[in-house]
Amino acid sequence: MKTSSISLRVADFLKSYPPFSYISYEDLVKLSGSGRVKFHEEGEHVFDMGEPRGRHFYVIQQGTVNIYGRNDKGLDELVDVRVEGDILGVYWVTEEQPYLYSAITASDTLLYALPFDKFMPLISQYQDAKRYLADYFSGRHGPADAVSESDAQTGQWLTKSGPSETYGLSRYLSCSPDSPIKDVARLVASQQHQAVVVVDENDLPIGIITEADLCARVATGDISTEAPVSELMSSPVMTVNSELTTGDLLLLMLTHGLRHLCVTQDGTPNSPVVGVVAERELQLFFGRLPNSAGRQMMDAPNATALALLRDRADELLREYLETDANMPFLIEYVAQVDGLVLKRALKMAEAELVSRGLEKPDIDYCWLAMHSEGRKERLLRSSQRTAMVYADPPEESARYCRRWFLHLAEEVTGILATCGFPIDSKGRVASSTDWCQPLSVWKANFTKWVQDPVESQIITLTPFFDLRPVAGKAQLAYALRDHIRSQIKANPSFIPLLANDAMANLPPVTIFRDSVMDKAGVLWTCIDTKVHILYPLVDVARVYALELNEESATNTIDRYKRAAAHFPESAELFEAAAEAARVGLAIQSLIGHRRGDTGQYIRPDELDKVDQERLKSIFRTIVKLLDHTAAHFKLA
Amino acid sequence: MTLFGKADCLQVYREAFEQTWDDSEVVDNIRFVVLDTETTGLDPRRDRIVTIGAVVVSHGQIMLEDQFEAVIKFDYNTASVVVHGVTREAAQEDGLEEPDALGQFLGYLRDGVIVGHHIGFDVDILSERCRARFGMGLENRWLDTMELTLNLEDAGAFAQDEDDADEPKRPDFSLDGLCRRFNIAPHDRHTAPGDAFITAQVFLKLLRMASRHGMSTLQDISKRWVDPREASPR
Numbered sequence: 039m040k041t042s043s044i045s046l047r048v049a050d051f052l053k054s055y056p057p058f059s060y061i062s063y064e065d066l067v068k069l070s071g072s073g074r075v076k077f078h079e080e081g082e083h084v085f086d087m088g089e090p091r092g093r094h095f096y097v098i099q100q101g102t103v104n105i106y107g108r109n110d111k112g113l114d115e116l117v118d119v120r121v122e123g124d125i126l127g128v129y130w131v132t133e134e135q136p137y138l139y140s141a142i143t144a145s146d147t148l149l150y151a152l153p154f155d156k157f158m159p160l161i162s163q164y165q166d167a168k169r170y171l172a173d174y175f176s177g178r179h180g181p182a183d184a185v186s187e188s189d190a191q192t193g194q195w196l197t198k199s200g201p202s203e204t205y206g207l208s209r210y211l212s213c214s215p216d217s218p219i220k221d222v223a224r225l226v227a228s229q230q231h232q233a234v235v236v237v238d239e240n241d242l243p244i245g246i247i248t249e250a251d252l253c254a255r256v257a258t259g260d261i262s263t264e265a266p267v268s269e270l271m272s273s274p275v276m277t278v279n280s281e282l283t284t285g286d287l288l289l290l291m292l293t294h295g296l297r298h299l300c301v302t303q304d305g306t307p308n309s310p311v312v313g314v315v316a317e318r319e320l321q322l323f324f325g326r327l328p329n330s331a332g333r334q335m336m337d338a339p340n341a342t343a344l345a346l347l348r349d350r351a352d353e354l355l356r357e358y359l360e361t362d363a364n365m366p367f368l369i370e371y372v373a374q375v376d377g378l379v380l381k382r383a384l385k386m387a388e389a390e391l392v393s394r395g396l397e398k399p400d401i402d403y404c405w406l407a408m409h410s411e412g413r414k415e416r417l418l419r420s421s422q423r424t425a426m427v428y429a430d431p432p433e434e435s436a437r438y439c440r441r442w443f444l445h446l447a448e449e450v451t452g453i454l455a456t457c458g459f460p461i462d463s464k465g466r467v468a469s470s471t472d473w474c475q476p477l478s479v480w481k482a483n484f485t486k487w488v489q490d491p492v493e494s495q496i497i498t499l500t501p502f503f504d505l506r507p508v509a510g511k512a513q514l515a516y517a518l519r520d521h522i523r524s525q526i527k528a529n530p531s532f533i534p535l536l537a538n539d540a541m542a543n544l545p546p547v548t549i550f551r552d553s554v555m556d557k558a559g560v561l562w563t564c565i566d567t568k569v570h571i572l573y574p575l576v577d578v579a580r581v582y583a584l585e586l587n588e589e590s591a592t593n594t595i596d597r598y599k600r601a602a603a604h605f606p607e608s609a610e611l612f613e614a615a616a617e618a619a620r621v622g623l624a625i626q627s628l629i630g631h632r633r634g635d636t637g638q639y640i641r642p643d644e645l646d647k648v649d650q651e652r653l654k655s656i657f658r659t660i661v662k663l664l665d666h667t668a669a670h671f672k673l674a
Numbered sequence: 675m676t677l678f679g680k681a682d683c684l685q686v687y688r689e690a691f692e693q694t695w696d697d698s699e700v701v702d703n704i705r706f707v708v709l710d711t712e713t714t715g716l717d718p719r720r721d722r723i724v725t726i727g728a729v730v731v732s733h734g735q736i737m738l739e740d741q742f743e744a745v746i747k748f749d750y751n752t753a754s755v756v757v758h759g760v761t762r763e764a765a766q767e768d769g770l771e772e773p774d775a776l777g778q779f780l781g782y783l784r785d786g787v788i789v790g791h792h793i794g795f796d797v798d799i800l801s802e803r804c805r806a807r808f809g810m811g812l813e814n815r816w817l818d819t820m821e822l823t824l825n826l827e828d829a830g831a832f833a834q835d836e837d838d839a840d841e842p843k844r845p846d847f848s849l850d851g852l853c854r855r856f857n858i859a860p861h862d863r864h865t866a867p868g869d870a871f872i873t874a875q876v877f878l879k880l881l882r883m884a885s886r887h888g889m890s891t892l893q894d895i896s897k898r899w900v901d902p903r904e905a906s907p908r
Contacts, residue, residue: 043867044729044741075736077878100857146857148875151735 045071048150051099055123056648057167057174058097065160074151075099084141084149085127086511091137095152096126101147102550106140114140118654119555120549125646127152128171174651210314212237215244215268222267223252226576233298233314236271241310244269250297279305280312284320285367291317292332292374335378341456344382348419348457351375355417356631365620368627369593373414379457380405381509386447391442398440403428404507404514405450405468412504413576414593417627418636419458422451423501426468427514430476440474447474472594477514481521488525488532497539503580504592519589526584533585537671540577541664545657549642549650564639565653567629571622574660575615578667593617608666615663618656625649680773683781684808690784691813697893701881704892706731707742707786707814708877710869711796712758714748718798722748722772724760726779726800729866729874730786734881736874742782743867745769758864773807780804787892788816791849791873815892819873821848821899822880828902831888852876 048070052058058066074094078084084096098120104128105118117139120126126141126149144408161167185514211234213222222234226249236245251270255261258522261270277300278290290299297317303309317329331350338344351372358368386406388398409423410416426447447468455461468474475483487494487502503522507515544608546556546565554562565571572594579597582657584587588600595616602612630637642650667673695704709728715721723746726821730740747769748762755761770778778801790796793816801811824847826832832845845851849872853860858875864866881895 042741043727043743043865044871045738047862047868047871048738070736071741073738075738075875076734076876077875077882079882100859146879148858148878 042067042071043527048073048075052150055097056651057161057164057170060164060166060170061160065163069152069156069160070150071270072153072156076149076151077142078147078149078652080143080145080147082143084143084147085137087138087140088136091127091129091135093153093155094494095128095154095157096141096151097150098124098126099148099150102144103147103151104140104144106142107138114565115228116547116559117553119144119550119553121550123650124550128174144556148426158429170648170651173655210235210311212241212311213247213267214238215271216266218263219252219256219265219267219270220263222247223256223263226252231314232316232318234267234587235275235300235311236267236273237311241278243275243302243307243311244268245273246275246298246300246314248298262662274307275300277302277305277307278315279491281305285364285370287315288320288329289367289370291320291329292371293377295333295336297329332375332378335375335382338382341383341386341453344379344386344453345457348375352419356628359417359624359631365624368417368594369414369623372417373411376407376411376416379454383450383453383457384446384509386453387446391445392451396442396445399431399435399442401429401439401644402511402514403443404512406505406515407508408466408505409501410504411508412501412506412592414506415572415576415623417623418469418630420460420636421462422454422459422467423462424451424468424473425480425505426474427480427518428476429511429514430478436476439476444469444471444474470575473627477517480518484522485525488522488529491532491535496536497542500536500539500577500580503584503589506592507650523587523589534673536584536669537578537581538673539668540574540581541668541673543569543573543577545574545660546666547591547657548654552641552643554642555603564641566639567622567626568638571618571656571660572626574664575619575622578663579615579619581667581671594623599623611659611662611666614659618663621652621656625653680777683705683777684810687780687784689829690711694785695787695892697891699892701885701890701895702733703734705784705786706789706877707783708736708789708870708874709742709793710790710866710873711799712750712754712760712864712866713799714754716795718795718802721799722746722753723775723799724754724758724765724802725866726775727865727870728779728782729867729870731789731874731877731881734878736871736878741867742779744775744779746772746775748772758866759786763872770773772803776800776804776807783814785814787896788812788814789819789873789877790816790870791819791852793818815896817896818899819849819877819880820847821897822877822884822895823852824899825889825897826880826883826887828899829889831883831887849873849876874906 045067049063049066052066052070053063061069076096078101085092087106087108100122103120103124105120105332106114106117107117108583109115114665120141127137129135170420180664193538194213211225211229212280213225213234213236215236215238226232226234226247233246233248235243236247238244247267247270251272255270260650276290276294276296278287280301282290286671287299291297299315300311301313301315302311331347331354335344335347338347355372358371392398404426404427406412406425407423408425410420411423424447426443428439428443451461451467451469461467466473487496487499505518546554546562548555549565554565556562576594579601582601582604583591583597586601586604588597591597591600596614598612598619602609602616605612625640625645626637628637629640645653688788690847694813707728708731709726711723711727712725713721713723725746726742727743728735728742745760745765745768769775789854797812797814805811827845827847845855849869850863851862852858853872853876856876856879858872863872884895
């Protein structure tokens with residue numbers, strides 16, 4: 039019988055909800071045609087925990103179903119609320135097993151019952167549907183292969199293409215160091231290349247010449263056209279290996295202000311050249327790139343110009359966010375851009391102080407990013423949280439140095455404020471006296487905090503353990519980290535206390551329709567991305583990083599990846615936590631950029647069903663992570 | 675046309691009644707065929723069937739694997755085209771000849787208890803057409819969801835959830851009214867399969883109410899509804 043109008047109506051409904059939205063209409067009609075429609079009045083049990091699973095699972099067509107699980111004390115507790123379009127009673131990669139939860143209707147409810155034996159083979163044909171279900175069950179049963187698959191797909195072009203595959207490496211120009219400049223200029227003029235690699239007799243790179251060099255120093259008459267290229271070339275050359283992704287290449291160019299990278303066999307200058315990657319080629323392949331903005335930042339004449347360039351970087355960031363570019367790239371991208379802004383601001387500030395007649399002291403210093411910027415997680419321009427550490431000056435110049443660095447920080451803080459980074463309302467910035475200190479004072483601070491955390495109210499200070507050097511002598515920051523590590527070692531009660539504090543924030547139990555339900559069953563209108571998601575993830579990650587002597591990892595995703603490496607038996611949980619941090623940060627940043635605010639409060643109806651499910655699975659991961667952490671640190 | 679042809683369909687249909695439901699049959703076991711037809715007009719003797727849509731309800735569930743749909747070729751458009759939207763041209767293209775469609779339908783229907791909203795007309799016209807083509811009318815039992823609703827109302831099923839008690843008037847028991855009351859999305863009204871599916875959803879809810887009010891047998895739920903004013907004249 040080829041009659042199917044009623045199946046079409048069911049398929050029409052399913053089509054709007056994942057994972058069915060990923061399945062072709064034709065297949066949905068077939069699936070629907072093998073299903074049933076069930077009706078339950080309020081308060082009926084659709085299925086009970088421990089009951090053997092039937093042939094069907096359910097999709098709610100209309101109504102509300104409460105899901106109850108059993109807690110440690112053996113009591114039933116509400117763990118989720120399911121509404122229109124939600125699925126019930128699906129199992130995933132686990133063997134078919136009795137129901138893990140009870141489902142009880144909270145209103146009159148119409149259910150579509152669909153048979154597993156038709157659904158499962160269908161899902162295996164649709165990667166997106168499979169990935170959705172893997173996410174749906176992630177942290178619980180998420181199969182490793184589905185996760186890596188999703189990484190590969192969302193990574194998009196930023197992770198896909200290495201230079202060896204895309205950029206026609208065989209076509210590059212080279213010359214020997216004693217070739218006359220005019221010959222090399224002819225070579226450049228006759229070809230579609232902007233750069234020539236200068237190689238020795240073994241093809242090892244020793245320098246690079248670009249069109250820009252020819253203009254700036256030869257055409258101007260500074261260097262004769264008869265001179266050997268060795269007088270003109272930039273040396274040494276920045277070399278990379280052919281395995282790097284496009285995203286890596288972009289970041290390298292951005293950080294170093296380069297338009298060309300030389301690819302060698304093993305990535306070092308000690309192996310033969312295999313090609314050149316030019317910014318222009320990346321641009322031809324991928325359109326808008328951050329690099330020219332990066333170069334202009336370093337030349338920005340004043341704070342206003344710098345601010346405009348920083349705005350442009352955000353436009354690009356938002357584009358990347360909207361296209362789901364991979365988070366590790368974005369994290370680095372923003373950190374690099376803000377690093378450039380800071381470096382430029384420091385240069386401007388120094389010049390300003392010198393113009394006022396102050397003399398720059400010969401003392402090393404390091405500008406530190408704290409809080410989210412320290413973790414490279416500030417994808418929105420939130421308040422500055424910075425600090426300055428400088429080498430202990432000789433006693434006679436201590437007061438002058440202090441004055442210089444405070445003035446310097448004040449100038450920089452002002453420029454950053456012009457660039458759209460508000461000054462922290464509690465004054466936790468490098469320009470305030472507390473946060474601009476010589477190394478010995480910083481060490482003493484951390485000693486006190488670690489030795490007497492309760493008295494110091496450590497809970498308000500934890501973000502200072504996310505310190506990251508941004509400009510100046512990084513060794514100062516490393517010295518500080520070493521000091522923190524030795525203090526923590528000497529005070530074994532510190533880490534458990536920090537772990538205990540990390541338990542302060544709990545995620546909600548679930549979200550549905552336009553409501554967020556917390557552990558106590560209270561309904562809220564918004565998800566608080568900070569309190570519900572990022573704080574618990576960030577705080578727990580920090581505890582592990584400090585416990586495992588991984589203080590060089592300040593980024594939360596990175597911290598969990600390292601924890602996974604330390605604890606192979608719990609690697610799955612830590613990988614899930616890294617993924618949760620990635621998604622949480624992405625959602626907060628995207629919504630924040632769309633709305634032009636902090637992205638802290640998100641209404642459930644601002645998210646599509648897929649993102650709602652992602653968040654729910656993140657909530658579950660966080661709860662598991664907190665449980666695991668409590669057990670690991672033997673918290674009561 | 676099925677593998678066995680029209681004659682076999684009729685035989686299947688007839689044989690189904692050799693052993694069929696009686697009044698005491700428990701509701702859950704019965705194969706209900708919820709159906710709707712779209713026709714060229716409202717006179718069972720003169721008008722023709724344009725489409726038939728049907729789906730089975732059994733054990734309190736709509737069985738989507740057990741559904742039926744047919745479009746029948748007809749000779750001339752009437753004013754009803756604006757209701758059901760099936761034109762003569764469309765029916766000529768996709769439709770079956772009437773004997774084929776009716777034969778297949780009977781083979782599908784078998785002894786199922788026919789269910790529909792104001793189903794009397796559909797039963798009449800189906801019977802009329804079968805008689806014209808095969809010399810036999812429908813033998814099926816049938817029940818009208820409208821009458822079931824009214825019986826349930828008399829049993830007090832709707833009383834407690836009637837919110838606006840200060841406006842005591844008979845609630846809206848049309849199919850659209852029931853959809854509103856039961857929160858069923860009434861999309862696709864006035865296509866035979868669409869109406870059959872919606873009616874089936876209403877019927878599921880009515881069955882639950884019926885069982886709560888002690889109606890558990892075929893006789894209980896298929897009782898004809900009698901207006902109390904007519905039943906006990908003053």
